[in-house]
Amino acid sequence: MAKPTAADAQLILKLYDLRREAELRKARHWWVVAFWPQSADDFMKVSGAMGTPENNWLRQVMGYWGIASSLVNHGALNRELFLEPSFCGEMVLIYVKLKPFLKELREKMKNPEFLAGIESLIMSSKKSREFLKRMETNLAARRKTMAEGAKAS
Numbered sequence: 001m002a003k004p005t006a007a008d009a010q011l012i013l014k015l016y017d018l019r020r021e022a023e024l025r026k027a028r029h030w031w032v033v034a035f036w037p038q039s040a041d042d043f044m045k046v047s048g049a050m051g052t053p054e055n056n057w058l059r060q061v062m063g064y065w066g067i068a069s070s071l072v073n074h075g076a077l078n079r080e081l082f083l084e085p086s087f088c089g090e091m092v093l094i095y096v097k098l099k100p101f102l103k104e105l106r107e108k109m110k111n112p113e114f115l116a117g118i119e120s121l122i123m124s125s126k127k128s129r130e131f132l133k134r135m136e137t138n139l140a141a142r143r144k145t146m147a148e149g150a151k152a153s
Contacts, residue, residue, distance in 0.1 A: 002078065003078075004078040004080065004081040005078070008077055008078040008081050009081070011071070011076070011077050012077070012081060012082065012087060015068055015087075016087070018064070019064070023060065024060060024061070024064065026053075026057065027056070027057035027058075027060040027061045028061055028090065030053075030054065030057045030061075031057065031058075031061045031090075031093075031094055031097075032090065032093060035054070035057075035058070035097070036097065036143070036146060037097060037098065037101075038143075039101060040101040040104040040105045040108055043058075043098065043101070043105060044105070044108055044109075046058050047059075047109075061094065062094070062115075065090075065091040065094060065118055066115075066117060066118065068082070068091070069082075069091065069117045069118045069121045070117050072121055073117050073120065073121055079121070079124065079125065080125070082121075083121070083122075083124075083125060083127065083128045083131075085131050088128075089131075089135075091118060091122075092122060092128075092131060092132055092135050093135060093139070094118075095115065095118055095119065095122060095132075096132065096135045096136050096139050097139065098115065099136070102114070102115060102119075
């Protein structure tokens with residue numbers, strides 16, 4: 001694999017800068033902190049609620065990571081640089097949140113390519129697959145803690 005270039009670094013910094021835009025920050029916060037779908041139906045409910053802030057945030061973040069991953073998948077950005085956990089961790093987190101019911105989502109949406117670019121990128125290197133496994137373990141523990149907290153309430 002080719003070493004990252006100065007142009008790759010500039011594009012990573014530009015992508016990072018775009019993540020700092022005010023509305024995208026709100027959207028990213030919602031995805032990371034508030035949105036914990038437990039089923040395909042939880043996702044479908046938000047994706048079908050057109051015009052709501054949550055629907056806008058769902059689409060904005062998924063669109064951002066979809067575009068960013070396509071830059072890598074089509075060779076415009078160095079794969080290894082992009083897949084550094086410090087940059088792509090949020091993308092992997094979002095993927096892990098949806099992975100348990102991804103097949104069902106693809107069927108319900110009649111879109112077999114839903115998240116396919118992100119998925120293929122994550123699966124494209126040993127290092128990113130290992131990061132995915134760590135993220136799955138961490139999120140499973142988080143979901144368990146949330147479920148226990150809900151039962152206690």
